[in-house]
Amino acid sequence: MNSTRTRVLIWDRPTRIFHWLLAASVVAAHVSGELGGNLIDWHARLGLLVVGLIVFRLVWGVVGSTYARFDHFFPTPAKLRAYLKGDWRGHGHNPLGAFSVFALLGVLAVQVGSGLFANDDIAFYGPLYDLVDQKLSNRLTGLHHLSGKVLLLLIGLHIGAIAFYAHVKKDNLVKPMLTGWKEADHGESAKGGGLLALLLALGLAAAAVYGASGAWLPEPPPPPPAAETPNW
Amino acid sequence: MKTKFLLALLAVSFVGTAAAQVKPEEAIKFRQSGYTFMAWNMGRIKMNVEGQYNKEEVIKAANAIQAIANSGMGALYLPGTDKGKGWEDTRVKPELFTNKEGVGKVAGAFVKEANEMAKVAATGDAAAAKEQFGKLGGTCKGCHDDFKIKK
Numbered sequence: 001m002n003s004t005r006t007r008v009l010i011w012d013r014p015t016r017i018f019h020w021l022l023a024a025s026v027v028a029a030h031v032s033g034e035l036g037g038n039l040i041d042w043h044a045r046l047g048l049l050v051v052g053l054i055v056f057r058l059v060w061g062v063v064g065s066t067y068a069r070f071d072h073f074f075p076t077p078a079k080l081r082a083y084l085k086g087d088w089r090g091h092g093h094n095p096l097g098a099f100s101v102f103a104l105l106g107v108l109a110v111q112v113g114s115g116l117f118a119n120d121d122i123a124f125y126g127p128l129y130d131l132v133d134q135k136l137s138n139r140l141t142g143l144h145h146l147s148g149k150v151l152l153l154l155i156g157l158h159i160g161a162i163a164f165y166a167h168v169k170k171d172n173l174v175k176p177m178l179t180g181w182k183e184a185d186h187g188e189s190a191k192g193g194g195l196l197a198l199l200l201a202l203g204l205a206a207a208a209v210y211g212a213s214g215a216w217l218p219e220p221p222p223p224p225p226a227a228e229t230p231n232w
Numbered sequence: 233m234k235t236k237f238l239l240a241l242l243a244v245s246f247v248g249t250a251a252a253q254v255k256p257e258e259a260i261k262f263r264q265s266g267y268t269f270m271a272w273n274m275g276r277i278k279m280n281v282e283g284q285y286n287k288e289e290v291i292k293a294a295n296a297i298q299a300i301a302n303s304g305m306g307a308l309y310l311p312g313t314d315k316g317k318g319w320e321d322t323r324v325k326p327e328l329f330t331n332k333e334g335v336g337k338v339a340g341a342f343v344k345e346a347n348e349m350a351k352v353a354a355t356g357d358a359a360a361a362k363e364q365f366g367k368l369g370g371t372c373k374g375c376h377d378d379f380k381i382k383k
Contacts, residue, residue, distance in 0.1 A: 036373040038366030121267070121380070122372040123274040123365075142382040 009189035010091050010176045012065040014056075014198055019177055022053045026108070026155070030148070040124045047115045048127070051212045054109055056205035063200060065193035067092030075099055091187045100158055107151050114144040116212055127214035259308045260318030266300050266308075273297050274369065277349075281362035287353075290361055294346075294353035297368070301346035306339060328379040335379065342371040 011019075029046040032039040061070040073093040082088045083095040093101055116128040118141040129137055165171045176182040210216070254262070273293035280290045314326045328335055345368040352364040 035370075037370035038362065040369070120373065121271065121376060122369045123271070123278040124369075145382045 008187040015068045052205040052209040055208035059201040063197035065190035073098040110147045114140040285358040287356040290353045294350040298350040323381045338375040
């Protein structure tokens with residue numbers, strides 16, 4: 001049996017870099033958001049980075065390599081049934097894990113999306129705050145806090161599932177996410193996701209960050225000249 | 233003994249009337265106005281520590297925050313004002329009225345950093361003002377996290 005074991009490339013390099021960058025920036029964003037103070041400025045920068053990462057992943061899910069593509073791991077009822085019966089033999093995200101991927105991406109999108117319009121009732125305003133009125137901003141701030149809790153829950157589930165696979169099913173999911181390769185007795189290495197696809201994904205991600213940063217918003221009117229400021 | 237008791241009674245009823253003069257709706261409005269006014273001044277400090285630093289502007293803003301911080305706004309949290317409408321629905325959590333120790337802690341921290349902000353502003357040291365602004369904002373957050381409804 002062992003003689004037929006091969007190495008299969010599961011996660012291409014962009015997917016791996018995306019994953020670990022996302023993990024690191026979400027942790028840093030959480031910590032800076034909880035601590036507050038002047039770190040809130042870093043919280044905002046990290047949020048913009050996450051916007052770029054999510055858009056990158058969405059594009060990569062269409063133009064990336066085999067196992068990174070959404071159509072490869074989209075959890076259809078048939079695939080789910082097969083998986084729950086123990087008949088699923090694929091690589092990459094299993095049909096149940098695919099739910100986790102989509103849930104994490106969706107909640108993260110809500111998280112950063114609401115944060116762009118949020119305020120902290122102190123001195124921080126999200127980069128797109130000017131586009132909404134204060135009432136809506138307050139509601140989005142509430143959503144930002146709520147989805148943050150949901151996100152922590154999903155991350156806990158994600159890590160719990162990986163631990164379950166490692167200890168109970170004896171399947172190390174972390175290693176392929178680090179090296180890209182998995183030892184298996186079947187399967188084909190990932191194909192596609194060339195330089196052009198990478199450039200497209202990076203370009204769209206950069207455009208999204210630019211849009212989210214509000215840098216394109218009209219400059220606020222300059223303050224009146226000092227001579228006109230009353231001395232009271 | 234009797235006089236002392238009467239005096240105490242008088243004092244209590246006097247304090248009672250003094251507090252009752254503010255109607256709940258007004259109390260909530262005063263609260264909200266205080267925080268809104270401080271928000272204007274926090275924004276001014278932020279603009280100055282991030283852009284071109286104008287010492288006089290920061291002093292004005294820091295002094296305004298210090299004055300409000302030391303105005304004894306706690307007196308505006310009358311019993312029964314855990315719900316109600318001032319300029320808008322109050323966003324205070326009921327815990328503010330029950331967790332006296334916790335409120336005292338965050339309020340004390342805020343007053344301390346607001347006083348320090350005014351002191352630092354007077355020196356005109358932009359870097360120190362920026363750092364102190366962060367600390368001050370942190371104490372705002374300390375109260376918001378525990379005693380303000382997020383919606």
